[in-house]
Amino acid sequence: MPSFYIMALGLVPDGEAGGAESCRLIPRAWGVAIFDWALLATQHKMHVPYQLADSYANSCNLEFRVKADTADAAVQSFRSITVALLASGVAPFGVPMVSTHSINDFSNISGAACDENDPRHGQAKRIASKEEVVEIWPAATSSGGMAALGATRRVSAKLVAEATREAELWRDLVKKQPVLHVLEDTILSVPQTTNMGQGILQMWTGLESLFPKVQSEVSFKLALYLAQLQGASKSRLAYFNKAKKAYNIRSKIAHGGSLRDDTEQNREKWSSNWALLIDAYKAILVRRGLPDEEELIAELLRDADEAGGDANPRPPSGLPSRLPSTRPPGERAAARPATSSGP
Secondary structure, eight states, X not given: OOEEEEEEEXXXXXXXXXXXXXXXXXXXXXXXXXXXXXXXXXXXXXXXXXXXXXXXXXXXXXXXXXXXXXXXXHHHHHHHHHHHHHHTTBOOOEEEEEESSOGGGGTTHHHHHHOTTSTTHHHHHHHHTTSSOOEEEEEEEEOOXXXXXXXXXXXXXXXXXXXXXXXXXXXXXXXXXXXXXXXHHHHHHGGGOOSHHHHHHHHHHHHHTTOTTOOSSHHHHHHHHHHHHHGXXXXXXXXXXXXXXXXXXXXXXXXXXXXXXXXXXXXXXXXXXXXXXXXXXXXXXXXXXXXOHHHHHHXXXXXXXXXXXXXXXXXXXXXXXXXXXXXXXXXXXXXXOOOOOOO
């Protein structure tokens, strides 16, 4: 299967190349000059202005090698890997281009092709002679922009391997439950919204899409379902309160409140709502699917029964088996069924 190289902007490699077979981390090894890009533009197939490619390359410290049948398929496959990386705490990053070759192959093409002692000689000679044809497309996708508090820009081969495995599972779940496309799209698009208030509204659009039957008592029911979705992995009561508090932030924004300014307080509010979005994604992976509203309520009631033990427990020793009547004696006598004393 062919390999395609997806440029990533704003990330830093944490260690050497590596990852999974279908997606590997490739650290940047060489610089690429403007005349290298010009050569590619005039002698190969560049669908991106070479000046723009040169500008992108200045912010590129690594790329991802993705195996796929076509460049479009590689970009689509990388969407779910990006979601997994964001869910693991990686900061959003730009994905401007996808290529048939690594950016490391574009370094000093003409000079290295003539110098047999240059470690880049072999690949440079194949590109310079057009034995291998380079093709570069715009990727037309990005998760770059707003990042949650504590997000990292360092990416290791181990993290890429874990994200790739997680992404493969996620793609299978989306095929079975297409509604999960909305959650994926929300995770990818929200960081691109620089207005934090609008971003929070988008987050709740994604969360509400998971529970389409909720039409009334929205904040209560959504908080309840989100808490139960987490299962025993978190305190459900604490999570319920956390979700309600986050929804209140959303409601204030929807009714005219603003989180336009990039302050620490506003960033904390944004991050708390982002955490709900990521928690939902992770819980669906753990459960291997999204339960519907009725399934979550049934699960909640079963958990309550199991925690409470006997549904009709006997009173503790020394207490009456039933409460005394508060009716007058006459009413109690009248209420008793008539009995026969015999002939």
